[in-house]
Every structure is written in C-alpha cells, then in structure tokens.
Amino acid sequence: MRQIAFLKMNGLGNDFVVLDGREPGPALSERDYRAVGDRRRGVGYDQFLTIEAPKNGGDAFMRIHNPDGSEAGACGNGTRCVADLVMAELGKDRIGLETVAGTLICERLDDGRVRVDMGPARLDAAEIPLAESVDTLNVEIPGNPYGPACCVNMGNPHAVIFVEDADAIPLSEIGPKLETSDIFPDRANIEFATVRGPEDIRMRVWERGAGITEACGSGACAVLVAAARRGLSGRKADVELDGGTLTIEWREDGHVLMTGPVALSFKGTLDLDTLT
Numbered sequence: 553m554r555q556i557a558f559l560k561m562n563g564l565g566n567d568f569v570v571l572d573g574r575e576p577g578p579a580l581s582e583r584d585y586r587a588v589g590d591r592r593r594g595v596g597y598d599q600f601l602t603i604e605a606p607k608n609g610g611d612a613f614m615r616i617h618n619p620d621g622s623e624a625g626a627c628g629n630g631t632r633c634v635a636d637l638v639m640a641e642l643g644k645d646r647i648g649l650e651t652v653a654g655t656l657i658c659e660r661l662d663d664g665r666v667r668v669d670m671g672p673a674r675l676d677a678a679e680i681p682l683a684e685s686v687d688t689l690n691v692e693i694p695g696n697p698y699g700p701a702c703c704v705n706m707g708n709p710h711a712v713i714f715v716e717d718a719d720a721i722p723l724s725e726i727g728p729k730l731e732t733s734d735i736f737p738d739r740a741n742i743e744f745a746t747v748r749g750p751e752d753i754r755m756r757v758w759e760r761g762a763g764i765t766e767a768c769g770s771g772a773c774a775v776l777v778a779a780a781r782r783g784l785s786g787r788k789a790d791v792e793l794d795g796g797t798l799t800i801e802w803r804e805d806g807h808v809l810m811t812g813p814v815a816l817s818f819k820g821t822l823d824l825d826t827l828t
C-alpha cells in the first residue's frame with residue numbers, strides 16, 4: 553500500500569496538500585500528483601507542496617507541483633503555509649525556506665500573519681522567459697484584446713494585464729489561451745488587474761497548470777511590481793484577490809515582500825493506489 557499522511561492548508565483560499573517528504577514514504581509520479589489533485593476523485597488542491605530536508609543551509613526545502621503534474625519555481629501562499637509549519641516545528645519566528653528558485657526568508661509577525669521575502673523581481677525577457685527579446689513592460693500577446701502585458705518573473709513567470717474592471721474579464725476563456733501562448737516557452741500565470749488607488753489594487757488570476765484560483769501570492773507580487781513599473785501605483789499596496797487581501801511591497805533593492813495569513817483546514821491519510 554502506498555499511503556501518505558498529509559495536511560490540507562490554504563492561504564486566502566489558494567489551497568494546498570502538504571506532504572512531509574522528510575518522513576519515509578512512497579515517491580510520487582506525475583500521474584499521482586494529477587490523481588490527488590482531482591477534486592472529485594482525489595483530494596483536490598491548487599498546489600501540492602512537499603517539505604524536504606534542506607540542501608543549501610536553509611531550514612527546509614519546499615517542492616511545488618501544480619495539479620496538472622508540472623513543477624513550479626514559486627508559490628507565495630504555499631510558502632507562508634509551509635513556513636508556518638516549519639517555524640512551529642523549530643520554535644523559530646524566522647526561517648530560510650529553500651525552493652528551486654532560491655532561499656526565501658520567512659517571518660512570523662505579531663498578528664500571526666507570515667511575511668515572505670519572495671526575492672528579487674526579474675524583469676529581463678530571457679528571465680521571464682519570453683520567446684522574443686522585447687521590453688517586458690509592454691508585451692503584445694497574440695490573441696489578447698486587452699492591451700499589452702507587463703511581464704515579471706517572481707521565481708515563476710507572470711503576465712499582468714491592466715484593465716478598467718478585472719471582474720468583467722471572461723477569465724476561464726482567455727486565461728488558458730494566454731497561458732499557452734507561443735510567446736511564453738514555459739507557459740505563464742496570467743493576471744488581470746485594476747488599480748483603484750496608489751495603494752489599492754484588485755486582481756484575478758489564471759494560474760499556469762491550475763486554472764482560476766482564489767489567490768496567487770507570486771501573482772500579487774507580480775501585479776504590484778507591474779503597477780509600480782507602469783507608474784500606476786506606489787511600491788507598496790494592498791492587493792485584493794477573490795480569497796482576500798495580501799500586502800505587497802517592492803523594496804528599492806528589488807526584493808518583493810508578501811504578507812498574509814495561513815490556515816490549516818484538515819489532516820488526512822490517503823492510499824495512492826486507490827485513486828484512479
């Protein structure tokens with residue numbers, strides 16, 4: 553029997569299966585990730601997060617999978633959830649959480665929220681990555697009628713499109729088309745955003761490999777960076793997603809800070825072999 557014990561957690565409704573991969577257990581295949589991610593036949597999640605032993609002097613390593621089985625370089629909301637667990641386990645209020653995109657410093661604040669230094673926003677076309685060497689401030693995506701996107705890499709690729717009313721966009725139709733555009737060789741997370749004031753932004757997200765989610769932490773970081781680059785906002789703002797609000801700051805040194813809540817929904821065990 554290939555059994556796993558897991559936690560179901562969420563950050564603003566962006567939900568995660570969290571597995572402690574430091575404990576002995578079965579190795580998961582791409583098919584297993586897809587089967588657990590099925591919301592009717594499996595558990596369902598926006599990302600599957602595996603905690604592994606640190607590899608680079610940090611306190612733990614976090615591996616991120618989307619429900620389509622693909623691996624991602626960043627997950628802001630998931631970072632807060634895993635950081636919360638690791639901080640509780642180690643009795644610390646500040647840790648370094650390693651990911652494939654680098655080590656992220658995570659801190660617990662007095663109000664219980666977790667702040668993550670998501671690292672530097674990367675803005676060169678090759679870093680997004682884009683198929684063409686163009687200015688990432690204004691990227692024309694073929695088939696996108698909503699105006700040029702501002703592209704940002706936060707450890708994962710994002711394309712942010714500013715519109716009058718993000719809530720009026722048919723996200724489930726346009727999201728998958730833009731995610732898989734040839735301009736994005738690694739696909740991309742797609743954000744539609746409306747700047748309501750210099751410190752107040754509304755956004756909705758179509759996540760690469762996951763579809764519409766209630767929140768995306770790296771996406772909120774990308775939106776704030778894009779808004780500041782376009783001169784639409786300051787360098788710190790509250791970003792409202794469907795699941796709630798994150799506070800994002802783009803520091804002068806290029807690093808992006810994300811602050812938000814963490815929630816545990818339930819614990820469970822699962823036999824991978826019973827999933828179809």
Ligand SMILES: N[C@@H](CCC[C@H](N)C(=O)O)C(=O)O
Pocket residue numbers: 566598599618623624625626627628629630708709741759760761762765767768769770771
């Ligand atoms: N929900 C996440 C982002 C997860 C990864 C993304 N779908 C990708 O493939 O890059 C977040 O909170 O940042």
